[in-house]
Amino acid sequence: MEPLWMPSEERIRNANITAFIQFVNKKYSLNLEGFQSLYQWSIDDRQDFWAAVWEFGQVLASQPYEKVLEESPTMIGAKWFVGSRLNFAENLLRFRDDRIALVFKGEDQETVRMSYAQLYDEVARMAKALREAGVVPGDRVAGYVPNMIQTVVAMLAATSMGAVWSSCSPDFDIKGVLDRFGQIAPKILFTADGYFYNGKSHDSLERISGILQQLPNIEKVVVIPYTRSREDIGAITNAVHYNDFIAKEQGLKIAFERLPFDHPLYIMYSSGTTGLPKCMVHGAGGTLIQYLKEHLLHVDLKREDKIYYFTTCGWMMWNWLVSGLAVGATLILFDGSPFYPDPGAIFQLAQDEKMTILGTSARYIASVEKVGLKPKEQYDLSSLRTICSTGSPLSEESFRFVYRDVKEDIDLASISGGTDLISCFALGCPILPVYEGELQCRGLGMKVEAYNFQGQSVVGQQGELVCSASFPSQPIYFWHDPEGTKYRAAYFGRFPNRWHHGDFIEITAHGGVKIFGRSDATLNPGGVRIGTAEIYRQVEAMEEISDSIVVGQDWDNDVRVLLFVKTAPNVEFNDALVNRIKKTIRENATPRHVPALILPVDDIPCTLNGKKVELAVRNIIEGKPVTNKDALANPNALDYFRNLSELKR
Structure with a gap:
């Protein structure tokens, strides 16, 4: 296969990862050349590798580590950078100059900018206010907030004193918030008065009143003005306006709490589509060093960069994005509909802000292509050098679209990981070629393998994504799981002492990664495993199809493949379209990929982050309950799948 893109010699020469290879070679008297030799060394000598990331990334610590890794009989028991003490927020606030740290753009709102010096000052004032409100290390501070500057300030202020930050998007309804925050009992809650989406403002305060009735632990609600200048909050218990809460003094210094490497930093949540969300607790040090590695070496982030990721505060990509402050880059925050x-709003933002790194979802890229947008003809994207995509597998057609209609000289970095590790297993790399349908590489220091049915590591064959050695950003524990029972069941039940992630992948001969969808949604017609992404790639490349979802149904002691499609506007669903879909799949995949049934649907159910929920649809079809619809952006879309006559035996 010919690559779609090759980095220039200049780009390779100036990349952070090239400097890192030189640094490692000198420090350890090695002779590594290029990414593949670096990757092999990083998994063979993990302790030296992560120690090199610590030094190269200039981790700020009040006490150095005594030992890089204290291994354990189980991956869960591994301890990293034992003896060190640091503070996450201090590492993100190491720059305190006049360079712009944050740019915030909301729908129809004036752009707001904040320098690193201003950010430090505002965090210092907020930290003082939180201390006076009684926040101490280990307390939970929560945010029901849009992706805006005050959210970053609140997180940094909380974590500067060793409190634990947890956030969710303001489009969660009351039950969705309670399913999350109700488990962790936060002391302080930050909220905006509302948010904007698709040209409309949405109120958050009415929901806050309902939330507080069932969260008695909240001692203070800090309300950020956003959709209105100063809303009356008298009816909300213990509420105070942001500007009345934050300390008034200028020139304050932050008293950073330097705590152990694995001190709790974030509480993240599983999607919750099959039950109450799991509360995954991530440590400060592991999160920090993993993000330094990804930003510096895989994304090639530098101080002069302007990085954007379309995300809400309920998705781990928000946590990923804000950690770019540790490199000193400018972060572009956005609230609203892309x-x-x-449809060109994000590309307009890229032009206006001279964005260098644009992050979005595979779903967004496919949608932009569907509406016929050709960004390279309509916008000045000369500053843009990297596009990151995640959330679901990026189709081969979307790879071609980016290089054809967005920009030819671009590192298209499809990345994949999860909230579970608050980072990535596979990413981009600025010194590697881009191949159609592939993620460029596995993450440095991450021993990622594809396991077949027999638990053997395979290359060039499809298998389960497994990480067979510990890594710093594993959850330190699950909330309310003192014996680690839920933790072990989540990742270590399939392959003993191997992290089983639940993705169906192939590692290619040149070290790339192909992802075929979630393995728990993998189809098995006739005993042949088929990843759902293999079908999506064919169907969603068709102009007639707006979206689709594919599931397996138990049928006559086998599994039959069901495909539900949402047609594009003004496209009629009929036998001719069904035949075209089958022909496309048969010719571009295999006859086994052709669905037994293709049915029309008005909407495709997905999570708030845009991920299709095959398991929820399959449960509905099989008459099983879907226990947490609040994790869905459009829960009513599930109703269509109940009692379909075509699916009855």
Whole structure:
């Protein structure tokens, strides 16, 4: 296969990872050349590798580590950078100059900018206010907030004193918030008065009143003005306006709490589509060093960069994005619909802000192509050098679209990981070629393998994504799981002492990664494993199809493949379209990929982060309950799948 893109010699020469290879070679008297030799060394000598990341990334610590890794009989028991003490927020606030740290753009809102010096000052004032409110290390501070500057300030202020931050998007309804925050009992809650989406403002305060009735632990609600200048909050218990809460003094210094490497930093949540969300607790040090590795070496982030990721505060990509402060880059925050006021809104933002790194979802890229946008003809994207994509597998057609209609000289970095590790297993790399349908590489220091049915590591064959050695950003524990029972069941039940992630993948001969969808949604017609992504790639490349979802149904002691499609506007669903879909799949995949049934649907159910929920649809079809619809952006879309006559035996 010919690559779609090759990095220039200049780009390779100036990349952070090239400097890192030189640094490692000198420090350890090695002769590594290029990414593949670096990757092999990083998994063979993990302790030296992570020690090199610590030094190269200039981790700020009040006490150095005594030992890089204290291994354990189980991956869960591994301890990293034993003896060290640090503070996450201090590492993100190491720069305190006049360079712009944060740019915030909301729908139809004036752009707001904040320098690193201003950010430090505002965090210092907020930290003082939180201390005076009684926050101490280990307390939970929560955010029901848009992706805005005050959210970053609140997180940094909380974590500067060793409190644990947890956030969710303001489009969660009351039950969705309670399913999350109700488990962790936060002391302080930050909220905006509302948020904007698709040209409309949405109120958050009415929901806050309902949330507080069932969260008695909250001692203070800090309300950020956003959709209105100063809303009356008298009816909300213990509420105070942001500007009245934050300390008034200028020139304060932050008293950073330097705590052990594995001190709790974030509480993250599973999607919750099959039950109450799991509360995954991530440590400060592991999160920090993993993000330094990903930003510096895989994304090639530098101080002069301007990085954007379309995300809400309920998705781990928000946590990923804000850690770019540790490199000193400018972060571009956005609240609203990426299609408002038109499908080119994000590319307009990229042009206006001279964005260098643009992050989005595979779903967004496919949607932009569907509406016929050709960004390279309509916007000045000369500053843009990297596009990151995650959330679901990026189709081969979307790879071609980016190089054809967005920009030819671009590192298209499809990345994949999860909230579970608050980072990535597979990513981009600025010194590697881009191949159609592939993630460029496995993450440095991450021993990622594809396991077949027999638990053997295979290359060039499809298998289960397994990480067979410990890594720093594993959850330190699950909330309310003192014996680690839920933790072990989540990742270590399939392959003993191997992290089983639940993705169906192939590692290619040149070290790339192909992802075929979630393995728990993998189809098995006739005993042949088929990843759902293999079908999506064919169907969603068709102009007639707006979206789709594919599931397996138990049928006559086998599994039959069901495909539900949402047609594009003004496209009629009929036998001719069904035949075209089958022909496309048969010719571009295999006859086994052709669905037994293809049915029309008005909407495709997905999570708030845009991920299709095959398991929820399959449960509905099989008459099983879907226990947490609040994790879905459009829960009513599930109703269509109940009692379909075509699916009855």
